[in-house]
Amino acid sequence: MLEECHHPALNEGQKENKKSEKGIGMIKRLEWNKKTASAFAVAAALTIVLVVALSPREITIAENITLDPVVWTFQRPSQLTIIDNRLESSYSSGGLSATFHMWLSDYIPRAGSLNYDTLRVRLDINATTSNPDSFIESVHIVAHKDQKSQVGWQEDDLYLENLSLVASADGYRWDTQAYIKLAGVNHTGRVYATTTTLWKLLTPNTQSHQLEVAYEIVYYNGTAYNKVVQPFQLNIVGSET
Numbered sequence: 001m002l003e004e005c006h007h008p009a010l011n012e013g014q015k016e017n018k019k020s021e022k023g024i025g026m027i028k029r030l031e032w033n034k035k036t037a038s039a040f041a042v043a044a045a046l047t048i049v050l051v052v053a054l055s056p057r058e059i060t061i062a063e064n065i066t067l068d069p070v071v072w073t074f075q076r077p078s079q080l081t082i083i084d085n086r087l088e089s090s091y092s093s094g095g096l097s098a099t100f101h102m103w104l105s106d107y108i109p110r111a112g113s114l115n116y117d118t119l120r121v122r123l124d125i126n127a128t129t130s131n132p133d134s135f136i137e138s139v140h141i142v143a144h145k146d147q148k149s150q151v152g153w154q155e156d157d158l159y160l161e162n163l164s165l166v167a168s169a170d171g172y173r174w175d176t177q178a179y180i181k182l183a184g185v186n187h188t189g190r191v192y193a194t195t196t197t198l199w200k201l202l203t204p205n206t207q208s209h210q211l212e213v214a215y216e217i218v219y220y221n222g223t224a225y226n227k228v229v230q231p232f233q234l235n236i237v238g239s240e241t
Helices: 012-054
Strands: 061-066 070-075 081-093 096-108 117-129 135-145 149-161 163-169 177-184 190-201 209-220 225-237
Touching (some): 096 209, 096 225, 117 209, 117 225, 135 149, 135 163, 149 163, 149 177, 149 209, 177 190, 190 209
Parallel strands (some): 070 225
Antiparallel strands (some): 081 096, 096 117, 117 190, 135 177, 135 209, 149 190, 163 177, 209 225
């Protein structure tokens, strides 16, 4: 026969120690759960803050105004050419005054290892609001091009006043758009921006190209948000077309 196993009985002191150990364990688990919950709460709060900060603010545009395009046509040269031509437009209405420039600098034909011609263009925009409660919300410069040319912004040549760079993208061969997106700083009523872009033509000299550049200003006039767009159109005509 198997002998019965008898566990020694616990005295009162041992029982109290067991209860204490269980109580301490429960307290530790509660403390850990509180710390974990606090950590999750902090992480969730930070996530919400980041999402709000990174998400673009929803703005309702009360009026969209697109101005007549400024058009420039140029016969594509076969040698280095200093163009030094300035295209200009201005706008003043609804509490906004703005001037838009495109400085056509020079045309550099392909040479050596370069397999493209280059038109160097300097862009600048100057805008102010007249109402004390008004401000510039944003300024975008958007370029639309064909798929046989490239547009590259020279960001080291970007100069801003009361604006901050939000995003930019070059337009490579298979892209059709390039852009620079700027935001007004501290609800300012005056902004200025200037930069240089290189329009690279990847075709023989006989081919024609077109580049459209639009300046887009969103501003608050004291009661509503309005948007003004000034397009420019550059036409390079091939030498045998």
